[in-house]
Amino acid sequence: MTSAPESPVDPPLALLAELTHRCPLRCPYCSNPLALAGRSTELTTEVWLDVFAQAGRLGILQVHLSGGEPAARRDLEALVAGARSAGLYTNLITSGLLLDRARLERLRQAGLDHVQLSVQDSEPCGADRIAGFQGAHERKLAIAADIRAVGLPLTLNVVVHRHNIARVPELIDLALALDAARLEVAHAQYYGWGLANRAALLPTRAQLEAATAIVTQARERLKGRLAIDYVPPDYYARRPKACMGGWGRRFVAVAPDGAILPCHAARTIPGLEFPDVRQTSLADAWQHAAAFTHFRGTGWMREPCRSCNRREIDWGGCRCQALALAGAADVVDPACSLSPLHETLVAVAEGESASPPPAFRYRSLSEGPKIA
Ligand code: SF4
Numbered sequence: 001m002t003s004a005p006e007s008p009v010d011p012p013l014a015l016l017a018e019l020t021h022r023c024p025l026r027c028p029y030c031s032n033p034l035a036l037a038g039r040s041t042e043l044t045t046e047v048w049l050d051v052f053a054q055a056g057r058l059g060i061l062q063v064h065l066s067g068g069e070p071a072a073r074r075d076l077e078a079l080v081a082g083a084r085s086a087g088l089y090t091n092l093i094t095s096g097l098l099l100d101r102a103r104l105e106r107l108r109q110a111g112l113d114h115v116q117l118s119v120q121d122s123e124p125c126g127a128d129r130i131a132g133f134q135g136a137h138e139r140k141l142a143i144a145a146d147i148r149a150v151g152l153p154l155t156l157n158v159v160v161h162r163h164n165i166a167r168v169p170e171l172i173d174l175a176l177a178l179d180a181a182r183l184e185v186a187h188a189q190y191y192g193w194g195l196a197n198r199a200a201l202l203p204t205r206a207q208l209e210a211a212t213a214i215v216t217q218a219r220e221r222l223k224g225r226l227a228i229d230y231v232p233p234d235y236y237a238r239r240p241k242a243c244m245g246g247w248g249r250r251f252v253a254v255a256p257d258g259a260i261l262p263c264h265a266a267r268t269i270p271g272l273e274f275p276d277v278r279q280t281s282l283a284d285a286w287q288h289a290a291a292f293t294h295f296r297g298t299g300w301m302r303e304p305c306r307s308c309n310r311r312e313i314d315w316g317g318c319r320c321q322a323l324a325l326a327g328a329a330d331v332v333d334p335a336c337s338l339s340p341l342h343e344t345l346v347a348v349a350e351g352e353s354a355s356p357p358p359a360f361r362y363r364s365l366s367e368g369p370k371i372a
C-alpha cells in the first residue's frame with residue numbers, strides 16, 4: 001500500500017499496551033485477534049520500559065495496560081512503576097483472576113492509578129459460562145473488594161450480548177454494590193473472536209432498545225453516584241462510531257510481540273506493514289509509518305464518505321469492520337446506512353439474533369492460528 005501525503009500530527013492521547021495475549025479466561029467475545037501471540041514472542045521488561053519512556057517524551061498522557069490478562073506478566077509491578085515515572089496515568093484493564101490484595105497493594109505502591117475490572121454477568125453461572133472458567137465470578141467479586149480496600153478507584157467493565165443483556169439492571173446494582181465509580185456497558189464488538197462468535201452473541205433489536213432505555217434512565221437516576229459509559233452496537237446503528245477516535249488520531253497500540261498498531265484489530269488488514277517497536281520509535285511510527293498515515297484523515301476516502309459532512313466526525317467508521325464485512329478496508333463502514341451493504345448487515349443481525357444461538361467458539365491460544 002502507498003502512504004497518504006504527510007503533515008505533522010498531534011501526539012496520541014493514549015497508549016494501549018497489550019502486554020500479553022495470555023489469559024486464564026476464554027471469553028467468546030474477546031476482541032483479541034484469532035492469531036494470538038505466544039509467550040515466547042512477548043517483549044521483555046526492558047523494551048516495555050523504553051516504550052513507556054518514549055510515550056512520555058512523545059506527549060502521551062495515559063497508558064492502558066491490557067492484554068490478554070496483563071497480570072499474567074510477572075513484571076507488571078515494574079512496568080507500572082516505569083510507566084508512572086515516564087509521567088503516564090496508569091490504567092490496568094484486568095479480568096482480576098491473577099490478582100490478590102497483596103499484589104494490588106504492590107501495584108498501588110508502584111504508582112497504579114486506576115483499575116478496570118471485567119465481569120461477565122451479574123449471576124455466577126452465566127458469568128462463568130461466558131468466561132469459560134468455573135468460579136471466575138466469585139473470585140472477581142473478591143478482587144473488586146480488594147481493589148477498593150487498597151484505595152484504588154474501580155471501573156466495572158461489562159460486555160453485553162444476548163446471553164446477559166436482560167440483566168443490565170442487575171449489573172448496574174452490582175456496580176453500586178462493589179463501590180465502583182464508573183460502569184462501562186459495552187455491546188460486544190465483532191472483531192477477532194467476537195466476529196467468530198457473532199451469531200452466538202448478537203442481541204435482537206428489541207433487546208438492544210430495552211437495554212439502552214434502562215441505561216439512559218439509570219444515568220439520570222445515579223448522577224453523582226455512578227457514571228455509566230455506554231458503547232452501542234454497530235449492527236443496528238445508522239451511523240458508525242469514530243473508531244479509535246479516527247485512525248491514527250488519538251491512540252497507538254503496541255501488541256505483545258512489539259508491533260505498533262493504530263488499533264488492536266488492524267493486523268487483519270492485508271498490505272499494511274506494522275513497524276516493530278524494537279526497530280522503530282513510537283514517534284517515527286506515529287508520524288511516518290504507512291500503517292498510520294494510510295487511513296489517517298480523509299484523503300483515502302471514496303464516496304459516499306468523501307463528500308459527506310460527517311467525514312471528520314466519524315472518519316468513515318471502522319476500517320477493520322469494512323474489511324471484515326465488505327471485503328475492503330478503504331470503503332464506507334457497512335454500519336453506516338449510506339453503505340450499499342448496510343441493509344444486508346441489518347438483515348444478518350436480525351436473522352442471527354432471532355435464531356437459536358450456536359455453541360461458543362471459546363478463545364484459545366492453542367486453537368487459532370498463532371504468532372509463534
Ligand atoms: S475478553 Fe476475556 S478472554 Fe479476552 S482478554 Fe479479556 S478476560 Fe481474557
Ligand code: SF4
Nearest residue numbers: 305308310311316336
Ligand atoms: S458516509 Fe462515511 S463519513 Fe458519512 S456518515 Fe457514513 S461513514 Fe460517516
